[in-house]
Amino acid sequence: MMVLDSMLEKLLPLGLYDLDEGSNVFAELSAYAEALQRHKDNTNEVLRECFISSSESFGLDDRESLIGFTSGSDFDTADRREMLILRKSINENDFTVSGFTKMLRSFGVASYQLTEHPSQYSINVAINGIFTNDKKAWIESQIMKIIPVNMTAVVEFDS
DSSP states (O other), rough: OOOOHHHHHGGGOOOOOOOOSEEEEEHHHHHHHHHHEEEEEEEHHHHHHHHHTTEEEHHHHHHHTTTTTTGGGGGOHHHHHHHHHHHHHHOOOOOSSSHHHHHHHHHOOOOOEEHHHHHHHTEEEEESSSHHHHHHHHHHHHHHHHHTOEEEEEEEEEE
């Protein structure tokens, strides 16, 4: 229901005002309704952007910029949401192959191969796909930030 309709519906039973379309009261209510509608639209947008699951624009952009992810436009909205949700779900129990897989997916990496070397405390990550040099550097830096300190990682990119 539009704001003006709601205001008229509430004032009509009172019978105190001339609510015909040509009246001054109607004109004043129309002006108030326009401002209130814009405020309502802005409030709804901010509320929508507060949550990853409903965010569509600046809510995703802001969260991505916090983690240094700058290639959000390379992915559709659903993928961006999924990547952010995965990133937020990473915890201290995710230093397993499945956890590492989740981490890579949260970076936007879809095709990769992991090779573990437990006796050497290292892991090789071969990432397939076409990435810009900035994106490659960011992915590698994120892997180095997340990998446990007692391990080393070798990251390779295949185009």
